[in-house]
Amino acid sequence: xxxxxxxxxxxxxxxxxxxxxxxxxxxxxxxxxxxxxxxxxxxxxxxxxxxxxxxxxxxxxxxxxxxxxxxxxxxxxxxxxxxxxxxxxxxxxxxxxxxxxxxxxxxxxxxxxxxxxxxxxxxxxxxxxxxxxxxxxxxxxxxxxxxxxxxxxxxxxxxxxxxxxxxxxxxxxxxxxxxxxxxxxxxxxxxxxxxxxxxxxxxxxxxxxxxxxxxxxxxxxxxxxxxxxxxxxxxxxxxxxxxxxxxxxxxxxxxxxxxxxxxxxxxxxxxxxxxxxxxxxxxxxxxxxxxxxxxxxxxxxxxxxxxxxxxxxxxxxxxxxxxxxxxx
Amino acid sequence: xxxxxxxxxxxxxxxxxxxxxxxxxxxxxxxxxxxxxxxxxxxxxxxxxxxxxxxxxxxxxxxxxxxxxxxxxxxxxxxxxxxxxxxxxxxxxxxxxxxxxxxxxxxxxxxxxxxxxxxxxxxxxxxxxxxxxxxxxxxxxxxxxxxxxxxxxxxxxxxxxxxxxxxxxxxxxxxxxxxxxxxxxxxxxxxxxxxxxxxxxxxxxxxxxxxxxxxxxxxxxxxxxxxxxxxxxxxxxxxxxxxxxxxxxxxxxxxxxxxxxxxxxxxxxxxxxxxxxxxxxxxxxxxxxxxxxxxxxxxxxxxxxxxxxxxxxxxxxxxxxxxxxxxx
Ligand SMILES: Nc1ncnc2c1ncn2[C@@H]1O[C@H](COP(=O)(O)OP(=O)(O)OP(=O)(O)O)[C@@H](O)[C@H]1O
Ligand SMILES: Nc1ncnc2c1ncn2[C@@H]1O[C@H](COP(=O)(O)OP(=O)(O)OP(=O)(O)O)[C@@H](O)[C@H]1O
Ligand code: SF4
Ligand code: SF4
Ligand SMILES: [Mg+2]
Ligand SMILES: [Mg+2]
Numbered sequence: 001x002x003x004x005x006x007x008x009x010x011x012x013x014x015x016x017x018x019x020x021x022x023x024x025x026x027x028x029x030x031x032x033x034x035x036x037x038x039x040x041x042x043x044x045x046x047x048x049x050x051x052x053x054x055x056x057x058x059x060x061x062x063x064x065x066x067x068x069x070x071x072x073x074x075x076x077x078x079x080x081x082x083x084x085x086x087x088x089x090x091x092x093x094x095x096x097x098x099x100x101x102x103x104x105x106x107x108x109x110x111x112x113x114x115x116x117x118x119x120x121x122x123x124x125x126x127x128x129x130x131x132x133x134x135x136x137x138x139x140x141x142x143x144x145x146x147x148x149x150x151x152x153x154x155x156x157x158x159x160x161x162x163x164x165x166x167x168x169x170x171x172x173x174x175x176x177x178x179x180x181x182x183x184x185x186x187x188x189x190x191x192x193x194x195x196x197x198x199x200x201x202x203x204x205x206x207x208x209x210x211x212x213x214x215x216x217x218x219x220x221x222x223x224x225x226x227x228x229x230x231x232x233x234x235x236x237x238x239x240x241x242x243x244x245x246x247x248x249x250x251x252x253x254x255x256x257x258x259x260x261x262x263x264x265x266x267x268x269x270x271x272x273x274x275x276x277x278x279x280x281x282x283x284x285x286x287x288x289x290x291x292x293x294x295x296x297x298x299x300x301x302x303x304x305x306x307x308x309x310x311x312x313x314x315x316x317x318x319x320x321x322x323x324x325x326x327x328x
Numbered sequence: 329x330x331x332x333x334x335x336x337x338x339x340x341x342x343x344x345x346x347x348x349x350x351x352x353x354x355x356x357x358x359x360x361x362x363x364x365x366x367x368x369x370x371x372x373x374x375x376x377x378x379x380x381x382x383x384x385x386x387x388x389x390x391x392x393x394x395x396x397x398x399x400x401x402x403x404x405x406x407x408x409x410x411x412x413x414x415x416x417x418x419x420x421x422x423x424x425x426x427x428x429x430x431x432x433x434x435x436x437x438x439x440x441x442x443x444x445x446x447x448x449x450x451x452x453x454x455x456x457x458x459x460x461x462x463x464x465x466x467x468x469x470x471x472x473x474x475x476x477x478x479x480x481x482x483x484x485x486x487x488x489x490x491x492x493x494x495x496x497x498x499x500x501x502x503x504x505x506x507x508x509x510x511x512x513x514x515x516x517x518x519x520x521x522x523x524x525x526x527x528x529x530x531x532x533x534x535x536x537x538x539x540x541x542x543x544x545x546x547x548x549x550x551x552x553x554x555x556x557x558x559x560x561x562x563x564x565x566x567x568x569x570x571x572x573x574x575x576x577x578x579x580x581x582x583x584x585x586x587x588x589x590x591x592x593x594x595x596x597x598x599x600x601x602x603x604x605x606x607x608x609x610x611x612x613x614x615x616x617x618x619x620x621x622x623x624x625x626x627x628x629x630x631x632x633x634x635x636x637x638x639x640x641x642x643x644x645x646x647x648x649x650x651x652x653x654x655x656x
Contacts, residue, residue: 055515162603192371192604193542197586197597204595219516222545226588226597249590263520265545267572267589280487280518 005181005213006044006067011076013037013062017285034285036062038237039076041311046180049207049214051224053260054234057284060217062237064185067215068102069093080181098128101174105186107166111158117144117169118154124177143172147202164195171202175210183215188223200227221264225249233257236284236292239311241319253319255297291322299323331402332359333536334383334504340395341375341382341560350607352378354560355396357634360504365527365537367551367568369544371583371604374557376540380506382406383538384421385413400504419449422497422535424526426509428489431496432481438465438492439477442499449500464495468525487518494526498533505530508540523550544587548572553640556580559605559615562634566641576643579616614646622647 018024018031037059044050052060065071067078069085078085080100086092101124104110111120121140125131131139141151147168158166167187174182184203188196200223206212218224224231231248233241233256241254252258259278279296282288291309294300303322311318341353353375360366368376381387383398385408398406405416417423425431433441442461443454452460458477465473468491470484481489490510497505507526511519527550530537539551547554548568555565556577564577575581585598602619611617614627626646634642635649646652 055517164603193544194371194583194586194600195603197588197599198601200588201596201599220588221516222588222590225590226592260517261590263517264590265520265523265543265549267545267548267584267587268591280485281515 003045004043005046005081006215007077007079008043008063008067009041009077009079011037011040011063011066011078012074013059013066013071014074032285035237035287036284037066037073040234040237040239041076042232042239042242044181044213044215045229046213047207047211048229049216049227051216051218051228051231052234053218053221053224053231055219055260055281057236057281058234059237060219060234061185063234064102064183064215064217068100068183069097070102098124098130098177099179100181100183101177101179102183102185103167103170103174103187106190107163107170108158110170111166111173113158115157116154117156117158117161120158120169121154121173121176124173128177130177139176140172143176144169146175146206147172148198162195163191164198167191167195167199168202171199171206175206179212181213181215183217185217186219187216189218189220196223203227221249221260233260236281236287238292238308238320240293240321242311243319253324254321255299255323256293257319259296291320299326330361333362333364333401334360334538335399335402336379336383336396337399338396339379339382339393339398341378341387341391342394343391347608351394351610352391352560352607353382355633356557356560356562357396358555358562358565360536360538362503363531363534363536364553365530365539365551367547367554368538368540368557369542369547369554370557371542373604373606375560376542376557377508378560379557380423380508380538380540384417384423384506385410386417415449418445419500420502420504422500422502422505424490424493424497424505424507424510426512428486428493428513429481431493432489434481437478437480438484442477442496445496446499461495461499464499465492467529468492468495469521470495487514487522490514490522491525494522494529498529498535501533502535504536504538506538506540509542510539511546512541512543519546544572544584545589556583559610560607561615561631562642562644563616564641564643564645565634566637566643567639570639570641576637576641576648577616577645578620578622578647582619614644626652 013036014033015036017034054060066073072087080096118137118140121143122136125136125139140154144151144153149168188199216227229245231243232239235256241257252261288295290306291304294304309320309322311320312324337357339353339356343350343352356379370376382393393406397404400420443457446457446460462473462477465477470476470488470491484492511522523546551568554568554571556563558579564571564580571580575584582598582600586600588597600619613629614632617623617627632644632646634644637643637648
């Protein structure tokens with residue numbers, strides 16, 4: 001057995017974005033598909049935080065939803081603790097579901113506004129039949145305490161809380177089924193920085209205490225650097241680089257990773273001169289052929305326009321690029 | 329001393345509601361020099377946008393400026409009749425908002441919007457207006473500007489649209505540009521391009537910029553001075569380097585420590601307990617006092633006004649009051 005808790009292999013997801021049938025017939029247009037995730041493979045080790053970064057539309061949430069079984073992959077496999085997830089068998093999925101949970105970006109939308117906070121947190125406990133009777137509310141009180149709220153808050157409604165407190169409630173709920181693995185999709189991007197710090201510190205404390213494994217999704221490179229052991233960089237649905245935590249920041253391999261790092265405004269007042277960032281993200285419905293990054297890449301050459309680069313493993317990480325090692 | 333370009337004194341903005349009047353801006357004062365970039369930061373709801381809206385006379389009724397004054401080169405502009413304010417807005421103060429679509433009319437071509445604005449405010453003929461519009465589009469980085477100018481806003485990508493908005497804000501050659509979160513809706517790799525363009529062109533044309541953002545990194549790289557707002561009040565203002573490297577106000581200091589950076593080495597982020605109060609529950613005395621680690625009796629009773637700290641810095645905190653220093 002390896003120490004990988006999650007293994008994702010060749011994960012792919014298409015969305016049908018065609019016009020309605022009648023329009024297609026009249027306009028003689030083809031069906032159109034958008035590739036949100038293309039052939040993505042990575043592993044997450046037990047107890048680590050693996051992060052996915054990428055700009056809007058790069059496919060982060062699509063991957064997250066497939067991993068927590070909210071969305072079925074078009075191709076590829078997901079193995080959790082050695083067991084391949086079978087989207088056809090609801091009994092098998094149910095057994096797995098208790099072991100992973102998800103925290104979403106918008107702490108308001110993810111909490112039912114008409115339920116008491118106590119019931120929101122208790123729901124997974126009841127669904128999975130983990131506890132009964134008075135023990136349920138005792139556990140809810142304990143969870144509220146862990147996330148820095150109080151057991152008296154169980155009787156309140158979500159709207160009585162601030163954004164940061166609501167995210168704490170969402171975390172308490174995610175913890176209630178005693179999961180091993182939590183997928184956090186932009187857990188702090190709706191929060192203010194002073195509150196973000198509280199939540200990030202809390203996530204780390206909980207990881208230490210309960211040995212949790214995280215998949216952290218964010219577009220904020222500083223947050224990702226602060227939290228992660230390993231980082232995957234996505235561009236237009238493809239994983240272009242996987243690197244060890246801080247190494248991505250000191251020795252980025254892929255030209256897109258370098259460009260992204262260059263673009264981050266720097267609080268350190270180092271006065272560094274940024275390289276000019278080129279172009280914008282292309283339309284995902286008709287991505288450029290070959291390496292999808294080639295129209296913006298300072299190192300692009302003929303081969304990049306024709307062939308899709310596969311990940312090549314340099315020590316400590318991997319990147320998908322034909323020009324690895326060359327600087328630009 | 330030269331007269332400041334913009335001078336805001338004791339600005340108060342109030343919103344009457346069914347449950348009483350909310351004071352969103354409470355006696356805020358600051359100056360902006362010619363050609364200067366002033367950053368305005370603060371957490372969500374701190375009053376950044378309302379401050380900007382008050383300066384350009386865009387507070388939505390029943391909200392109103394309930395006190396103080398705003399002067400542009402010495403002339404009061406907070407009490408101008410609407411038609412005169414509209415002229416100030418287009419001609420002397422340009423605006424760039426977060427969502428480019430709210431600043432652009434979807435029914436008109438970019439050419440029409442630019443030339444109309446130019447001809448409303450400057451005495452030039454149609455041909456000259458078009459020539460200037462194309463030159464400006466070219467300058468903000470729209471490829472093939474002479475051709476693209478006849479396109480409609482929805483033909484442009486998000487980043488390109490924001491470039492058009494910048495061109496629109498600058499086409500009447502204003503003295504001041506108010507940019508409210510101009511890049512928040514854009515992707516990381518595009519944000520840096522937009523900020524660079526905005527800053528460069530304003531510098532070329534000698535326009536001052538009030539840059540509203542919650543991103544301290546952007547401020548660090550872009551602004552000359554920074555104003556920190558908290559609960560509708562000014563906590564600290566001063567040269568960017570001083571405020572970031574040696575924040576004096578306990579809130580600013582906490583804020584700086586809570587932001588993960590690309591170079592930090594510590595494992596834990598500084599954490600400010602609690603969150604910013606709502607407008608209907610601002611504590612008496614110093615608005616920050618329930619969250620402040622340095623709070624003392626006076627803070628709970630008396631509100632601190634900004635105290636001059638030399639070299640253009642002001643800090644609204646009793647720790648810096650002479651009378652307190654004598655007590656120690
Ligand atoms: N249900 C859907 N139908 C059609 N297209 C979809 C659907 N869900 C996602 N997409 C598309 O798939 C791509 C990836 O979307 P995804 O939400 O995974 O991106 P993301 O990286 O999470 O972006 P963001 O940072 O904006 O949350 C996008 O182009 C998106 O428009
Ligand atoms: N029309 C309104 N009626 C009542 N209160 C309002 C109104 N508009 C704004 N406010 C309040 O004024 C305060 C300041 O709002 P403002 O939009 O200036 O915040 P901000 O600092 O720009 O925040 P953000 O970072 O979220 O944009 C907020 O508490 C807000 O709720
Ligand atoms: S494969 Fe080619 S285009 Fe793609 S990142 Fe590498 S050098 Fe650039
Ligand atoms: S005035 Fe008092 S409460 Fe306010 S910031 Fe200063 S020390 Fe803290
Ligand atoms: Mg997403
Ligand atoms: Mg705002």
